[in-house]
Amino acid sequence: MGEIRKLVSENEFTKFVDIVANAYPGILANAPQEKQKFKEFLINKQQEDAGVEFYGLFREQQLIAGMRIHYYEMNLYSKRIDIGGVGLVAVDLLHKKERAAKELIEQFLQTFKAKGVHLVALYPFRPDFYKNMGFGYGSSIHQYLLEPASFPKGKTKEHLIYVNEEDSEQLAACYNRFAESKHGLIYKTVHEWKALFKNSENRIIAFKKEDKIYGYMVFTFRKQSETNFMLNNLVIKECIYETPVSLMALCTFLNSQVDQVSRIEWNTQDEHVRFLVNDARNGSTELIPSVYHPSATTGIGLMYRIINVKGFITYLRHIQYFTPDLKWKLTVTDSFFPENQGEYLLQVKQGFLEIMEEKDYEVEVKIDISELSSLLMGVVSLKELYIYSKVEISHPTFLNVLNTLFNTLDKPMCLTAF
Template sequence: MREIREIKIVEMDQYCEIAFHSYPSFKDFSDKGKKGFIHEMLFIRKHDPDIKFYGMFEGKKLIAQMRLLIFEMNFLNATIRVGGLGSLAVHLLYKKQGIAREMIDFCEKYFLDQKIPLVALLPFSPPFYYNKGYGYGTKMNRYIVQTSVLPRYAGENTCDFATKKDLSKLKKAHSEMMAQTHGMAEKMSYEWENNFSDPENLFIKSIDQQGETDGYAIFKFKSTHPDNYTKIQILVRELIYTNREVLSKLIGFFANQGDQAQTIEIKTYEEDFHYLFSNPLSCSENATDYGYFETNTQYIGNMYKILDLPLMLKHVEHRKYNNQNICFTLTLIESSRNQTYNIVIKDGDIGIEQTKKTFGLRIALTLSDFSSVFVGATTFRRLYDAGRLECSDMNKLMSLDAAFVVERGPVCWSDY
C-alpha cells in the first residue's frame, strides 16, 4: 500500500539516500557529507516553517520525495503567495511507474487546498514539466567577459565587505529590490545560511549616504587554468541593487580587481545588460554567420503553472491589465481535458462571463504557454508566430497583447 505523507525527522536518512542518488553531481558521498546534508535539511525544517518535506511510502520504505514551499513573491508590484515544488526525486528502483506524476498531482492539490493557484519550480527535465502544464519563465543571461571591459566607478568608493553580522542589512536591501522586481521572492532562511556557510563566498555591500546598505554582491574567485595559478575568474553568484548608482558602485568594485582576475562571470535577467560593457564580446570568442559575435549564453530555469484560472484572477485582483477593454474566449489545452472561459476586460478589470456563447475573438493554446503569458514571460503574438496559438481574429490579437504585456518578465533568484 502506497501513501504520500509528510516525512518524519527519523526518516531523513532515507530522504538523504534518494537525494544523493538522484542529484549525484552536487553531493559529497562521504559519511561527513551525508551528515552535513541531513543537518542542512534539519535546519530548513526548523527555520523555514513554510517548507514541508513530503514523500511517497510503500509501507515504511520511502520511494519518492519532494519539498513543498510557499514563497512571498512580487507579482506586478504586490506581494502574493506562490507555491513552490523542489527536489522531486524517485528511488532508483521505482522509476518509470508514474510516481513523479502522482507526486506532482499531490503537490498541486496541496496548494489549491490553501487557495494558492500559482506554482513555480526549477525543472530537472523541462519537457516533462512542460507536458504537465508548466510554462517557461524568463531566460537567464550568462556573461563571461574580460574584467578590463567593466566600467570604473567615478564617485566615492562606499563599498565594504559584509559578514553574517550584516544579515539584517543585506535582507533589507534584498527586500527593497524584491519590492520593485516582478517575480522576485523573499529569500528563505536556508538560502542565507547556505551562502554564509560556503567558505569561498565573499560579500561586498554598497552603502548609501545615510549609512544604509542599498545593495550587495556575493562572489568568489575561481581558477581557470590547471597549470597557471595566476589565471583567475570572478564568479558573481548574486547581484542585488536598487538603482543604477548602486549597480555602478558594485560593478566598479569588480573592475578594480582586474589586476587579480582577468575575467568575470555575471548572471542577469536583463536583456540589455551588454550595454554596460565597453566591449560586450564573450571570452569564448565564438562567432556565427553574418559577422555576429557571441556576447552571452541563455538558460531556461523557473517554470510556472496556473492551477485554477478563476482563483488566479482573484489572487491578483490588483492587476489592471494596462486599463484595456477587450473580450475573448480562451481555450486552455491540457493533456487530459480542455477548459474554455469567456473573459471580459473592462477598463482594466477582469472577469469570467458565465455563458455558453463565444466571443468574436477566440484563442486556443496550452495551459503551459498561457501560464508563461500570464506571468509576463512571453506574449500571445510571439506564441502565434511560433505556431503555438490558434486565433480567430488576428486584427484583435495585438489588442489582447496590450492587456497582458508586462515591462519585464519575472525575475527569480531563489534556489529551491
C-alpha cells in the first residue's frame, strides 16, 4: 500500500509524464520537447479546469502510478446527476503487477462515494480487467464507412452555416437541449467547448433558423493516399440534431460531398443508421454467411459502475414502470468494493420503484455489480442476463414481469471522450 494524493509540484508532473510516455507510447513520444509540452498541458489543465484533477500513487515517497479524474454531470433518464470519470491510468514499467492500478481505482471509487456520487465511468484499456473490478459494459459503438451519395438528399442547405467560437453559446444551448432528451449524455464543460474550437483540424457547420441553432456537425478530413492528394475521407466527430429537418439538412451536406470524398467515417451509438442511409455497406466485397453484407464495425468501450446501489436506486424513483405491483429482493455481490454489496428490499407500487422496509417479498434477484450496472443503465435486458446465467431469479415465473420492469429503460448514449 502507498499514499494516493493529488499531484501538485512540477517535479511530480514530470515523473508522471515519464510514466505515461512508457505506458502509452502510441500517444506520447519519448522525446524531451513532446514530454515538456504534454507536462505543461497537464499542469494548465488542472489549474484552469475545476472538473479535472491528477492523482498519483506514491510508495516510499516515489511516484509509481497516476490517474486523471473528471467531475461530470450526466442525463440519467431525464434526471441530471453527478458522475465521476477516470482516465490516463498509468503505472511505471518497473512496478507493473504490483496492484498499483487496483489501488488507484479503489481510491477513485472512494473519492466519489465520499462526495455522494453514485455512478462512475471509464474507457478501459482492457475491458476484462475492469469488468473484474465491477465495471459493466455501456452501449457499443458502430463505425460506418458510407458513400456520400448514400445519405438522403433534401430540398435545401440554405440554413447551414459555418460556426466559430463566437457562436459557442448557441452551439452549447443546442447540445444541452439534445442532452436533455438523451439518456447517458454527459454535459460538456466550458473547457471542452474551448478545446473544440481550439483544434484547427475541426470544421463545424450548423443548421440555424430564426437565430437559433437546431443541429450541428463537427468533422475533419483523413487522407487516404500518400501519392494522391485528392483521395480523402470525411470524418464525423460529432453530429447533433434536434429535429428531422436539421438532420436532413446535415445529410444533404454530406450527400453533396460525393465529388470530393471517398467515404464518410461515422462512429455512432445509433443502431439504426441503416434506416437513414440508402446503402449502409462499408465497401467490402466479402459476405457474412449466408448473405449478409459487411456494414458497421462494432466496438465495446465505455463502462459504467454503480458505487452506491441504494443511492442509485433513488435516482430511478421518478420513472414510471408499466408493471403490476411487485415486492422483490435484490441481492448484489461486489467483491472489489465490498461495502457496496448487500440485500435491498424493493417494490413497484402504482408504477413507481421504491425501497421498502418490509421484510416480505415475492421473488429474489441475485446479480453481480458489473451486470447490475449495465442493467440499470439500460444497456442489456434482464431476460438476456438470465439466459446467459449472469443473474439468478428465485422464481423464474417472475422473469417476464421483471424483464418488463427493466425494459422501460433507454439505452445510454455518450459522446464524451476522457
